[in-house]
Amino acid sequence: MRASLFITCYNDTLFPQTGRAVVQLLERLGVQIDFQPAQTCCGQMHANTGFRGEAYSQAKRFVQLYRDTECVVIPSSSCVAMIRDQYAGLFEELGNEELRRQLAALLPRVLELSEFLTDKLGVEDVGAYFPHRVAYHASCHGLRGLQIGERPFKLLAKVRELKLVPIENLDRCCGFGGTFSIKNAEVSTAMLDAKLVDLLATEAEFCTALDNSCLMHVGGALHRRNLKMRPIHLAEILASTEGIAT
Amino acid sequence: MSGPVMDPRIAPPFPDAALPILQNTQLRKNVAHATDVIQAKRNRLVAEKQDWQELRTSAAAIRAHVLANLGKYLEEFETNCTAAGGVVHWAKDAAEAGQIIVEILREENASEVIKIKTMTSAEIQLNPALEAAGIAAVETDLAELILQLGEDEGSHIVVPALHVNRHQVREIFARKMGLPQLPDDPEALTAAARTYLRKKFLSVSTAISGANFLIAESGSVAIVESEGNGRMCLTLPRTLIALAGIEKVLPRFSDLEVLLQVLARSATGERLNPYNSLWSGVVPDDGPQRFHVVLLDNGRSEILGRKVERQTLQCIRCAACLNTCPVYRQTGGHAYGSPYGGPIGAILTPQLEHMRHAQSLPYASSLCAACYEVCPVKINIPEVLIDLRAQVVDQEREESRRWFDPMYLGMKVANFAFGDAGRFRMAQSFGKLGLRFFTGKDGWIRRLPSLGSRWTLSRDLPGMADQTFREWWAKREAEREKGAR
Numbered sequence: 001m002r003a004s005l006f007i008t009c010y011n012d013t014l015f016p017q018t019g020r021a022v023v024q025l026l027e028r029l030g031v032q033i034d035f036q037p038a039q040t041c042c043g044q045m046h047a048n049t050g051f052r053g054e055a056y057s058q059a060k061r062f063v064q065l066y067r068d069t070e071c072v073v074i075p076s077s078s079c080v081a082m083i084r085d086q087y088a089g090l091f092e093e094l095g096n097e098e099l100r101r102q103l104a105a106l107l108p109r110v111l112e113l114s115e116f117l118t119d120k121l122g123v124e125d126v127g128a129y130f131p132h133r134v135a136y137h138a139s140c141h142g143l144r145g146l147q148i149g150e151r152p153f154k155l156l157a158k159v160r161e162l163k164l165v166p167i168e169n170l171d172r173c174c175g176f177g178g179t180f181s182i183k184n185a186e187v188s189t190a191m192l193d194a195k196l197v198d199l200l201a202t203e204a205e206f207c208t209a210l211d212n213s214c215l216m217h218v219g220g221a222l223h224r225r226n227l228k229m230r231p232i233h234l235a236e237i238l239a240s241t242e243g244i245a246t
Numbered sequence: 247m248s249g250p251v252m253d254p255r256i257a258p259p260f261p262d263a264a265l266p267i268l269q270n271t272q273l274r275k276n277v278a279h280a281t282d283v284i285q286a287k288r289n290r291l292v293a294e295k296q297d298w299q300e301l302r303t304s305a306a307a308i309r310a311h312v313l314a315n316l317g318k319y320l321e322e323f324e325t326n327c328t329a330a331g332g333v334v335h336w337a338k339d340a341a342e343a344g345q346i347i348v349e350i351l352r353e354e355n356a357s358e359v360i361k362i363k364t365m366t367s368a369e370i371q372l373n374p375a376l377e378a379a380g381i382a383a384v385e386t387d388l389a390e391l392i393l394q395l396g397e398d399e400g401s402h403i404v405v406p407a408l409h410v411n412r413h414q415v416r417e418i419f420a421r422k423m424g425l426p427q428l429p430d431d432p433e434a435l436t437a438a439a440r441t442y443l444r445k446k447f448l449s450v451s452t453a454i455s456g457a458n459f460l461i462a463e464s465g466s467v468a469i470v471e472s473e474g475n476g477r478m479c480l481t482l483p484r485t486l487i488a489l490a491g492i493e494k495v496l497p498r499f500s501d502l503e504v505l506l507q508v509l510a511r512s513a514t515g516e517r518l519n520p521y522n523s524l525w526s527g528v529v530p531d532d533g534p535q536r537f538h539v540v541l542l543d544n545g546r547s548e549i550l551g552r553k554v555e556r557q558t559l560q561c562i563r564c565a566a567c568l569n570t571c572p573v574y575r576q577t578g579g580h581a582y583g584s585p586y587g588g589p590i591g592a593i594l595t596p597q598l599e600h601m602r603h604a605q606s607l608p609y610a611s612s613l614c615a616a617c618y619e620v621c622p623v624k625i626n627i628p629e630v631l632i633d634l635r636a637q638v639v640d641q642e643r644e645e646s647r648r649w650f651d652p653m654y655l656g657m658k659v660a661n662f663a664f665g666d667a668g669r670f671r672m673a674q675s676f677g678k679l680g681l682r683f684f685t686g687k688d689g690w691i692r693r694l695p696s697l698g699s700r701w702t703l704s705r706d707l708p709g710m711a712d713q714t715f716r717e718w719w720a721k722r723e724a725e726r727e728k729g730a731r
Binding site for chain 1: 260261264265268274554572573575576577606608609610611612613614615616618619629632634635636637638639640653657658660661663664665666667670674677690692697700701703704705706707708710711713714715716717718719720
């Protein structure tokens with residue numbers, strides 16, 4: 001099995017450990033990973049802020065870069081949702097027939113990491129070991145955009161020594177919302193405060209998710225308040241094995 | 247204390263309007279509690295309906311079909327309503343609708359008019375228009391009465407006084423009804439309202455209603471409500487005026503079977519609304535003998551003409567999107583500066599204002615899509631929000647001051663950086679250098695300038711690692727190549 005890693009712009013820049021974990025995990029599972037250095041961004045930030053033309057140029061880049069790829073793996077559900085839900089509309093408005101055709105052919109091969117593991121590889125037990133109390137935060141794009149369902153829970157259930165603790169109001173947004181957290185910083189903060197109440201009630205050591213964007217938001221507040229709970233991307237938990245310090 | 251500004255043309259932008267509300271812990275507690283209660287009821291009743299998704303699909307299909315054939319069904323409604331003895335008026339905007347209603351009431355020599363709760367009248371600011379014409383509007387819905395007596399504004403489409411708790415209601419009633427001894431239990435409060443309103447029902451001979459639905463094939467108007475005040479207004483007065491947005495029409499009576507089910511469950515968490523009133527024109531010696539319907543456009547035709555935005559008009563005003571919205575939960579409705587708050591308000595209000603006002607509202611959402619998930623007529627609110635944001639940005643592109651907006655500038659710079667990998671790498675290097683200045687010993691950033699300060703208001707930011715992912719990958723590839731050689 002071959003897969004091309006679309007690391008996403010912010011993982012590349014701010015969370016390189018997540019990308020390294022994806023590589024480590026997938027190579028352990030026998031996947032041949034490649035990384036196209038020409039990649040940049042999926043265009044979500046521009047699209048969701050209203051910069052449609054700019055988003056279109058990034059969407060076009062993505063499709064042109066990956067159209068001949070066997071499979072694209074993305075450790076970010078919101079970027080996958082962007083590609084699945086918004087590219088077609090952008091291409092219909094600004095693109096051409098050829099681009100639309102290429103997108104339609106590519107879409108089934110673009111997968112979020114937990115989708116790739118459970119659907120494509122058919123594994124739930126990835127051989128991970130993570131002896132900690134973990135709360136899973138359901139990012140909105142994974143939950144409602146991708147309808148990710150039980151996939152992350154199935155993967156976490158098979159991690160040795162991991163104790164998964166349920167969180168109240170699982171389906172409630174943490175208040176990140178990309179530029180929403182800037183434009184509406186105070187409201188975003190109020191939403192984040194509410195999420196922290198639910199998270200802290202779990203007494204988990206780690207908060208995990210499919211998206212480093214939510215984790216950057218939650219983790220930023222955890223750090224600001226000197227709290228012990230730490231954010232960690234699902235890929236990093238799944239990459240952890242015995243003998244490797246976590 | 248000055249009340250909230252609910253006119254989108256003069257209301258402050260959402261982030262500013264939200265600030266005082268975020269400080270109002272009582273109001274936020276009231277909103278969170280009320281929406282939790284309604285949502286729990288709604289979720290329970292939706293769960294018992296095994297064909298809920300099919301019902302949603304049907305409801306959405308009916309509403310979409312209406313919008314695709316709106317002219318035809320409106321004319322059919324007009325013909326049948328007129329044949330049944332009603333008078334149909336067409337109003338292109340708020341001012342025209344107000345004039346029509348004032349003229350009708352003047353012909354009736356009305357100095358007072360009783361009202362059923364109607365969002366559309368709030369949209370066109372009918373009460374101030376009536377007042378200016380010397381006509382006193384009396385709200386008969388309990389929540390609307392509370393707001394009217396408390397000189398407050400509605401903050402929710404279905405339960406407009408949900409930000410007020412019963413102790414506050416007691417205070418308002420005691421003061422305005424002259425009942426200093428009034429206790430604050432719900433029975434006593436509703437009894438006081440009942441006594442107050444009963445006099446109005448029996449003495450005022452003109453009434454104004456909205457319309458939940460208009461039925462094209464019979465020319466009927468449908469109203470659903472919970473308190474019976476609507477039934478009073480629809481039966482006792484001599485003259486009845488129904489104000490309805492043009493999108494409210496349904497083709498057939500039988501379409502109510504689908505829509506009343508999804509509306510009641512979504513709006514109040516009931517299997518059916520307690521009062522479902524339907525009337526067609528005038529029946530001699532039974533109910534109002536003069537019946538007017540005012541069909542209001544007020545920007546709706548324009549919305550109808552837009553491909554993505556058209557679905558906004560599918561709305562049946564159930565407010566399920568408000569109850570589930572994590573933003574609304576924090577701010578309540580007043581921050582939206584419009585009678586229509588929450589997710590539906592964030593898309594409807596700026597469109598009703600022809601995108602000339604309320605441009606901050608499409609951004610008043612984290613795009614979490616909880617609204618879309620519960621919408622009984624499947625309005626993809628996030629999709630519309632994003633489209634409206636694009637319209638707002640397109641307006642900004644025409645302005646020379648755009649280059650002084652750090653968000654605009656940042657977006658253009660980011661777009662340039664994302665344009666090819668070389669530029670992106672360079673931006674990462676600049677970023678690393680720049681952020682180093684702000685990064686503490688522990689590798690975290692606690693304070694950033696400009697737009698970044700909006701982030702660091704409440705959140706730290708991890709500083710950049712020594713190596714980006716692509717640098718790590720390139721190094722690994724180079725080493726592998728060396729090893730292979």
